[in-house]
Amino acid sequence: MAKVSFDVNGETHQFELDTRTTLLDALREHLHLTGTKKGCDHGQCGACTVIVDGRRINSCLTLAVMHQGDEITTIEGLGTPDALHPLQAAFVEHDGYQCGYCTPGQICSAVAVLAEVKAGIPSHVTTDLNAPVRLTNAELRERMSGNICRCGAYSNIAEAISAVAGRSA
Amino acid sequence: MRFEHSATFNPIDQLKVIGHPTSRIEGPLKTTGTAPYAYERHDVVANQAYGYVVGAAIGKGRIAAIDLDAAKAAPGVLTIVTADSAGKLGKGARNAAPLLGGPEIAHYHQAVAVVVAGTFEQARAAAQLVRIDYVKGDGKFDLAAERDSVSIPDPTIGGPADTAVGDFASAFVAAPVQLDATYTTPDQGHAMMEPHASIAAWDGDKLTIWTSNQMIAWGAEDMAKTLGIPKENVRLVSPHIGGGFGGKLFLRADVLLAALGARAAGRPVKVALQRPLMFNNTTHRPATIQRIRIGAERDGRITAIGHESWSGNVSEGEPDMAVSQTRLLYAGANRMTATRLATLDLPEGNAMRAPGEASGMMALEIAIDELVDKLGIDPVALRIANDTQVDPEHPKRRFSQRQLVQCLNEGAARFGWSKRNAKPGQVRDGRWLVGMGVAAAFRNNLVTKSAARVRLDQQGRVTVETDMTDIGTGSYTIIAQTAAEMMGVPLEKVGVRLGDSDFPVSCGSGGQWGGNNSTAGVYAACTKLRETIAQKLGFNSEEAVFADGAVRSGNRSVPLAHAAGAGDLVAEDAIEYGDLAKTYQQSTFGAHFVEVGVDADTAEIRVRRMLAVCAAGRILNPKAARSQVIGAMTMGVGAALMEDLVVDKRHGLFVNHDLAGYEVPVHADIPHQDMIFLDETDPISSPMKAKGVAELGICGVAAAVANAVHNATGVRVREYPITLDKLLEWLDVD
Numbered sequence: 001m002a003k004v005s006f007d008v009n010g011e012t013h014q015f016e017l018d019t020r021t022t023l024l025d026a027l028r029e030h031l032h033l034t035g036t037k038k039g040c041d042h043g044q045c046g047a048c049t050v051i052v053d054g055r056r057i058n059s060c061l062t063l064a065v066m067h068q069g070d071e072i073t074t075i076e077g078l079g080t081p082d083a084l085h086p087l088q089a090a091f092v093e094h095d096g097y098q099c100g101y102c103t104p105g106q107i108c109s110a111v112a113v114l115a116e117v118k119a120g121i122p123s124h125v126t127t128d129l130n131a132p133v134r135l136t137n138a139e140l141r142e143r144m145s146g147n148i149c150r151c152g153a154y155s156n157i158a159e160a161i162s163a164v165a166g167r168s169a
Numbered sequence: 170m171r172f173e174h175s176a177t178f179n180p181i182d183q184l185k186v187i188g189h190p191t192s193r194i195e196g197p198l199k200t201t202g203t204a205p206y207a208y209e210r211h212d213v214v215a216n217q218a219y220g221y222v223v224g225a226a227i228g229k230g231r232i233a234a235i236d237l238d239a240a241k242a243a244p245g246v247l248t249i250v251t252a253d254s255a256g257k258l259g260k261g262a263r264n265a266a267p268l269l270g271g272p273e274i275a276h277y278h279q280a281v282a283v284v285v286a287g288t289f290e291q292a293r294a295a296a297q298l299v300r301i302d303y304v305k306g307d308g309k310f311d312l313a314a315e316r317d318s319v320s321i322p323d324p325t326i327g328g329p330a331d332t333a334v335g336d337f338a339s340a341f342v343a344a345p346v347q348l349d350a351t352y353t354t355p356d357q358g359h360a361m362m363e364p365h366a367s368i369a370a371w372d373g374d375k376l377t378i379w380t381s382n383q384m385i386a387w388g389a390e391d392m393a394k395t396l397g398i399p400k401e402n403v404r405l406v407s408p409h410i411g412g413g414f415g416g417k418l419f420l421r422a423d424v425l426l427a428a429l430g431a432r433a434a435g436r437p438v439k440v441a442l443q444r445p446l447m448f449n450n451t452t453h454r455p456a457t458i459q460r461i462r463i464g465a466e467r468d469g470r471i472t473a474i475g476h477e478s479w480s481g482n483v484s485e486g487e488p489d490m491a492v493s494q495t496r497l498l499y500a501g502a503n504r505m506t507a508t509r510l511a512t513l514d515l516p517e518g519n520a521m522r523a524p525g526e527a528s529g530m531m532a533l534e535i536a537i538d539e540l541v542d543k544l545g546i547d548p549v550a551l552r553i554a555n556d557t558q559v560d561p562e563h564p565k566r567r568f569s570q571r572q573l574v575q576c577l578n579e580g581a582a583r584f585g586w587s588k589r590n591a592k593p594g595q596v597r598d599g600r601w602l603v604g605m606g607v608a609a610a611f612r613n614n615l616v617t618k619s620a621a622r623v624r625l626d627q628q629g630r631v632t633v634e635t636d637m638t639d640i641g642t643g644s645y646t647i648i649a650q651t652a653a654e655m656m657g658v659p660l661e662k663v664g665v666r667l668g669d670s671d672f673p674v675s676c677g678s679g680g681q682w683g684g685n686n687s688t689a690g691v692y693a694a695c696t697k698l699r700e701t702i703a704q705k706l707g708f709n710s711e712e713a714v715f716a717d718g719a720v721r722s723g724n725r726s727v728p729l730a731h732a733a734g735a736g737d738l739v740a741e742d743a744i745e746y747g748d749l750a751k752t753y754q755q756s757t758f759g760a761h762f763v764e765v766g767v768d769a770d771t772a773e774i775r776v777r778r779m780l781a782v783c784a785a786g787r788i789l790n791p792k793a794a795r796s797q798v799i800g801a802m803t804m805g806v807g808a809a810l811m812e813d814l815v816v817d818k819r820h821g822l823f824v825n826h827d828l829a830g831y832e833v834p835v836h837a838d839i840p841h842q843d844m845i846f847l848d849e850t851d852p853i854s855s856p857m858k859a860k861g862v863a864e865l866g867i868c869g870v871a872a873a874v875a876n877a878v879h880n881a882t883g884v885r886v887r888e889y890p891i892t893l894d895k896l897l898e899w900l901d902v903d
Binding site: 020021025028029032033034036037038039040042044047074076078082084088089091092093095098099100101102104107137138140141144145146147148149150151152154155156157158159 | 195841
């Protein structure tokens with residue numbers, strides 16, 4: 001067991017945890033923030049994506065005790081059913097989901113993708129590393145490819161993200 | 170309510186709410202992570218312990234000894250259940266292999282133990298300490314090797330093993346143009362995002378399970394049968410399901426092991442199947458070998474069509490009915506199909522999205538494209554030339570609606586099909602070889618009983634309760650739309666409660682029957698509620714008009730809120746069907762158009778454009794229905810290009826049993842997708858005049874991709890998936 005504390009959605013939480021506890025399970029099983037999903041527990045599906053200190057990570061691939069003092073944003077921190085984040089509203093409007101299980105991860109990823117593009121961070125498909133990064137169809141799809149949607153809502157997810165980014169998919 | 174005659178005008182035809190592209194009513198919950206899935210129900214019962222599943226490490230054989238000492242002594246362990254300690258277990262009517270194995274092992278990763286501990290970490294660590302000695306048996310794991318030792322499957326499961334009309338053999342031999350080709354489709358996994366998961370809690374001899382299941386009544390019934398307890402003592406609750414695709418149609422090991430673990434631990438237990446266990450532990454779409462023979466006149470008219478399919482399964486398992494669409498899709502006087510089943514010791518094969526047609530169309534629609542090559546006729550025109558408006562086996566039996574030709578024509582116009590170069594390998598876009606492909610889409614429409622209960626309260630709110638499930642299909646929304654239309658209230662005044670075995674038994678979600686049948690059941694219950702309200706108010710129920718939150722008759726109008734009076738008004742009914750499904754053939758149709766680019770050097774295949782045109786009865790919610798189709802198109806791309814559970818034929822397992830090894834399409838694989846529905850209502854199908862769409866969308870997609878690859882490269886691949894290694898040797902690398 002080990003003590004750790006970190007912020008989740010603006011609130012500081014103190015834990016005494018089994019050191020084997022992943023950040024994902026700390027959120028889901030200890031804080032009961034079950035919006036972050038466990039799809040594979042192996043970093044293969046992206047359903048557990050959260051934003052840690054501004055960067056998106058798979059929360060199943062990191063231990064909770066590694067996050068002392070970190071600021072973590074989960075899907076619950078983005079918006080609520082009565083006050084949706086613009087991306088959450090866009091996913092509803094564009095039907096960017098079906099079963100809903102990958103959705104929180106998709107939305108957290110999308111929030112981070114828009115920030116990455118704004119910050120000029122290149123991706124595997126960025127052709128010109130010296131020019132500002134543009135959110136092309138290829139950039140969007142490449143950057144979102146760590147988030148699997150087996151229902152196959154990709155085309156609608158791309159439209160939802162693009163709508164928020166002010167472009168067409 | 171009996172539905173025995175073609176539907177006439179009814180309140181649904183007002184289309185004030187039905188037919189509108191309403192956003193999903195549960196959308197704000199799903200997008201904020203507040204829709205609760207099975208494993209997340211911290212709210213329902215206290216003191217939940219964690220179960221971790223141990224799967225068999227052999228494909229066939231038996232357990233010689235299990236040593237649980239070290240695991241039992243591990244920190245936090247509460248109990249371990251194996252077949253030795255589980256007590257006598259039955260088997261659900263819909264399970265072929267037992268869900269808890271031992272001492273006999275039926276397949277790899279069959280559950281053999283559940284380790285229950287106070288935390289997930291403790292249960293997982295202790296599960297690694299379970300020591301099992303196996304005696305390996307000789308298993309059969311290779312479908313191709315068993316092809317000559319197959320059996321003729323029981324016709325009561327899945328349909329007749331053999332069908333014949335006219336004289337196929339003679340007509341095929343006599344045909345001036347003949348095609349005889351064999352295709353293979355691999356084993357495929359559902360790979361839904363939410364693993365199978367359950368929380369079980371006992372209260373005396375009553376068992377409640379919060380789970381993730383498509384068919385609540387089947388699950389409750391089979392759970393009771395497996396445990397040998399009365400059905401009334403089992404309650405299943407499943408309000409949100411993180412994908413199913415057929416993989417959650419049946420009782421699976423998570424449910425049983427949570428119940429057994431909870432009984433042994435004396436406290437609630439939750440179990441999720443670990444992702445790497447799922448592919449071998451649960452069911453999958455079985456691989457097929459399909460031989461298709463088509464004889465045609467030089468003008469393209471088919472005179473003989475034969476389709477044979479071989480698949481394998483565990484004993485008591487069923488064949489994949491890959492031949493089924495070939496009995497209905499194209500005309501031709503002389504026809505045959507044959508379905509053969511090999512007994513294999515691989516994991517259990519069972520339904521996955523469009524079982525039968527999905528595999529069958531993968532083969533048949535390449536075969537049609539190959540016939541095109543022999544005839545020199547356009548692929549769209551050839552399909553149109555062989556259209557039939559009647560069941561080809563029973564020419565007096567008409568299709569209730571059949572707009573295949575319209576789908577093909579509309580799609581060809583919208584896709585720019587006329588720009589396609591019929592000669593393969595001619596179109597270049599930089600390093601990309603570009604090709605277009607087409608395939609028909611076909612899937613039957615199934616009708617089945619479905620019940621619902623509807624309540625009107627003093628606030629004028631309407632609440633629907635049914636054990637129907639929403640697996641991403643939009644059930645919540647279309648059921649709310651149906652009730653709103655029927656009762657004349659706005660959508661916001663309707664509440665929908667689903668997925669609870671305490672509610673009336675619905676059709677459930679499967680076989681693309683959910684949308685039409687579950688809403689028809691709600692229609693029946695609402696009809697009864699309308700009569701109840703009218704009678705209470707002294708209105709003639711035939712004349713009462715339900716609109717704008719009130720019920721009106723002549724010059725009298727009463728707000729619905731007042732109609733309820735002191736207590737709630739409740740009505741329950743089911744839709745039940747007569748023999749219209751026998752009198753008419755009810756099917757859904759479409760056309761898939763695909764453009765691919767194939768890298769001229771590496772043979773990498775990229776899907777560049779996709780269009781589906783579908784005709785599937787009334788579309789209750791075009792937004793949700795379109796999503797079903799584009800999702801199915803995506804899964805079809807997976808089937809075409811990557812999905813392949815690779816069999817280890819020595820040890821009898823699917824090797825690539827996780828989401829890194831079993832590749833499914835990701836964002837980068839899927840372009841913007843176009844999808845349109847043709848205007849159609851089908852009064853033969855139900856009072857809703859709707860049919861299914863969710864499975865139609867996958868049928869034919871893979872073949873359209875395959876045909877596009879052929880058009881791009883000139884290479885004909887008959888073994889799915891079409892991976893670049895199968896193209897590379899044929900391409901001229903420049």
